[in-house]
Amino acid sequence: MSLVGKVVIVTGASSGIGAATAEAFAKQSSKVVLTGRNEANLKATEAACKAFNSKVELLLIVADVTTDAEKIIKTTIDKFGQLDVLVNNAGYGEGGSILDINVDQFDRVMNTNVRSVFLLTKYAAPHLVKTQGNIVNVSSVAGLRSFPGVSVYCTSKAALDQFTRCIALDLAPKNVRVNAVNPGLIVTKFYQGFGVSEADYAKYVEHSKTTHPLGRVGQPKEVADAIVFLASDSSSFMTGATLPIDGGKQATCPR
Template sequence: MTTHVPTPSRVALVTGATSGIGAETARRLHGDGFAVLLSGRCGERGEAVTRELGSDSACFVPADLTRDGEPDRILDQAIDRFGRVDVVVNNAAADHTGELLDVPDTEIRATFEINTFAAIAVLQAAGRAMRQSGGSIVNVTSRLATVGVPTMGVYSASKGAMKALTAAAAVELAPYNIRVNAVAPGMTRTSLFEAWLSSQKDPEAVARKVADAIPLGRPATPQDVAGAIAFLASPSAEYITGITLPVDGGYTAQ
């Protein structure tokens, strides 16, 4: 049986919210006064973040967004639990690296299934849920939707598709007062980044090389990205739609 709570003033759904940028975004939006529904594949991590935020104003729904009907299900869960949904952060994604000419078809399809097809389905479900009352959808893309990096071609293509969709969806959904924007993080110090760094022969040298390539001299933190998402989700951005906001320390400005 679903536990009903008083309808909060603002409700956000964050996909891929069990770690990294997604978890930090859930924390930031919760701190900004949102009730938050978190979704993701790892129940243990998702429940841990939910307990941290408090069960009265946060809940976790495990979901594999590549399965048919899952995006609609989690939107329905958010509305059933909190009465409405005002913001959807389309963050769930999978990394991929590999020499472009040798990437197996199965890996290409798997990358697009989560990074593109599932993300499109989330956007569609969010738009349907918001069609009467309006809202804000924030897609999380990547600096690699704009610039080329060797071995990242398939990932870049999957995120580039979402960058293009952001602009198109913003125009199409504007009559419903649904804003659609994206943030494009650069290198971000998530657990995946730290694991990659620690696997290098000389992590300190690699860290310096990464920082030297960024005009502001450091990778992003999950908090940096969450702050940009929170801005686009806020009333302060109520006249902003169709943009991709780089959060990359100036990397793509070079």
């Protein structure tokens, strides 16, 4: 897929989709920058990448995307001298009805899911112009469809989808592509951020097998493979796309 030697930043690489994405790029012999807040989990991702490819070049940056966007880009350039792919994967969610949520909750979700992506994109764009690289944002089916009790999360992902399309148009004259993936329910630890117990999550996973037309939920690798595709020359005529990886959930209506 022409990703050998490409410098790729993956935010939120310490678990779930981010960890699987880092491993997928390691398989492609890319130079992978792993960023996240949990150093121990980042090291676990590092070990998994090296298990796939013992010669892969990796850079670990312990950082919070809401405060360290400039640091992440600068450290990458200082190490590798270029940037080819930015994967904005780090995400955060909180639940609650509009009757219950407060401004602090709104700010926390929007700061991680929208503001940090803006900052990382802003700092990365000049370097991506030099390499004619690309950006892949990790959105959600919640950006395409509405669900009760998670209004702020849905709003943040809808904003990310629109940001993806707008920045794709801004950067198209520079031959820099910008796309997004919109996962359905993927089995990760992301649910913990919503304060859901493991027992309730297990029930939700079972229920979700009935709400995804393919009759099952997804795995992180399935999203990672789509991200690698969008980052590669195999998708060279795609930009501004929001690609559902959701077993068909975005195509359904309640009945």
